[in-house]
Amino acid sequence: MPETAFKIFTVDQWAQFQADGIFYGAPVDLADGYIHLSAADQLQGTLDKHFAGQTGLVIAKVDLSVLGNLVKWEESRGGALFPHIYGALPVDAVIDEPAFTS
Template sequence: MTTMKTIFHITEHQKWHQAQILNIYHHPSLDTEGFIHASQPEQVVKTANRFFKNYQNLVILFIDTAKVQAEIRYEFGEVDELFPHIYGALNIDAVYKVIEFQIGEDGVFYLPLEISQLIDLN
C-alpha cells in the first residue's frame, strides 16, 4: 500500500472560490516567479506566520502530489529548507481537502489538527 504524499498551499478564500468556478487555480506568483509556492506539513505554520500575518479569510489546500498535472520541484527557499514549488496552474481535482485557517487570538497561526495528524503518520 502506498501512502499519498500531501503538500499544502495557503490562499485566500476568495481566490479558492474563483478557482472552483474556473476549474483551475492560478496564483499570481506563477506570473512573477514561475511557480506556485507550497509547503510540506511541518512548514505550514512557519510559512503562515512569515507571509500571512494579519490576513483574514484564509484556507489551506490539501494537495495530492500524484494528481498534480504540473511539475513539482523541491527547491530551497529563502531559508535553508526544501519547499515544494508547482510549476504551472494547479488542477483543482488534485485538491482533496480544504480547511479554514484561522489566526489565533494572539495573532499567531497554529498547526491545524488535520495537518498534525498527517505528520504523526510519517
C-alpha cells in the same frame, strides 16, 4: 519527499479556483514563475511569515502525485526544500476538505 503539501488561498482566490477548476497562481506565484506550496511541517512558518494578520484564508491539501513532474522541491527559506508547482493546479489535485482560518 511527502506526497502531499498545502496551498494557502485567500477566500476570493479559493472561490475563483472552485469556479474555474484550475488555479494559475496568486500574484506572488505569477511573479516567481511557480505556485508556492508548503509541506505540513512548513505550513505554520509560511502562515506566520507571509500571511500574518490575515483572516479568512483557505488551506488546501494537495496530492502531489497527481501533478507528476510539475512539482519540484527547491531550496527556499533557511535552506529547506519547498514544493513548487511549475504549471497550473487542477482542482482535482485537492484532497480532503480545506481548512478555513478565522
